[in-house]
Amino acid sequence: MRNLWLIFAQTATVAVSVLFVVTTLKPEWLGRSGSGLQVVELRQAASSAGLPARAASYSDAVRKAVPSVVNIFTSKEIKTPRHPFLDDPLFRHFFGDRLEEEPQRAASLGSGVIVSPKGYILTNHHVVEAADEIEVALIDGKKLKAKAVGSDPETDIAVLQVEGGPVPAITFGDADALRVGDVVLAIGNPFGVGQTVTMGIVSALGRSQLGINTFENFIQTDAAINPGNSGGALIDSAGNLVGINTAIYSRSGGSLGIGFAIPASSAKNVMEQIIQTGGVTRGWIGVEAREITPEMGESFRLGATTGVLIEGVLRGGPAERAGLKPGDILVAIEGKPVKDPNAMLNLVAALVPGKPASIKLRRDNKDVDVQVAVGKRPTQQRRRR
Secondary structure, eight states: OHHHHHHHHHHHHHHHHHHHHHHHHOGGGGTEETTEEOOSOOOOOOOOTTSOOOTTOOHHHHHHHGGGEEEEEEEEEEOOOOOGGGGOHHHHHHHGGGGOOOOEEEEEEEEEEEOOTTOEEEEEHHHHTTOSEEEEEOTTSOEEEEEEEEEETTTTEEEEEEOSSOOOOOOBOOGGGOOTTOEEEEEEOGGGSOOEEEEEEEEEEEEOOSSSOSSOOEEEEOSOOOTTOTTOEEEETTSOEEEEEEEEOOSSSSOOSOEEEEEHHHHHHHHHHHHHHSSOOOEEOOEEEEEOOHHHHHHTTOSOOOSEEEEEEOTTSHHHHHTOOTTOEEEEETTEEOOSHHHHHHHHHTSOTTSEEEEEEEETTEEEEEEEEOEEOOOOOOOOO
């Protein structure tokens, strides 16, 4: 009996010793850690040092694009009424030029995108409208004077140019390949706080009839766009330019998750015309059109609701000379179907002034083909809400 007790005591002593050593040197063998018992088995990622960019990060895209996005500072002189005392000889005798009023200047800010190593910058027309001094600031703090090459109020696009050596130009992406749900990043200078990046998705494509511009084909995004972002870049997840941020829907002045950008392809086309000719030339035929609703088609017995109803024809304009009349239904232009007034406006604008264009009409439920000598669209003022 005594031998059994000695064996038990020795075994217990050895077990306690082993447990002490394991607990001290290898606690994980017992399912323990330095911070206590591990209730659930967890998987810890390895350190990211020296590894490629994290899957959920867009830092590479941002790093690629931000050097090409600039802050734009503009100023213009405000004309104030001249005080009548300034023309009084008696007052001028005693006070001299001390009554002369100092000219006042108004300053504003926005954003822009460098699109060419030659210093061409895309921005919004309303950012630089009426400015007599324009300065751009690069991401490294360098400031350059800029001159306005030209602008197009109807698409709210303006082109600037800076001099002072090579500048980093952004890479254009395929805006026409965007899909609803694609991730996009907005880069700009909101409220003047400095360059800021926000993320969202493409919420909708082809937004029009918003009353923002004459020609509208907006990318809608929920990436935060605020005052000061206008003219900045909307990029895809690879850092390529897909849009120029231009407007927001807001009742407070801040972002409500509904922002609009001009597709980069549209902005590029406008920019090329501005650089080549100083402006944008568009076709014009001189008609006013209205969308055909099912109720209207039934009331007027139009027979179909495709096309647009011509409400008015400008006297002496290309359409009147070609024989178009109010009440005609414009069905197609150069073989391309007309879906609504906005589509008609874009199709007509794409026509070359001075050349004839074929137009298909429906009159008294009969198809009529006419040739219209396209005119040049008159300059329109920008419309914004």
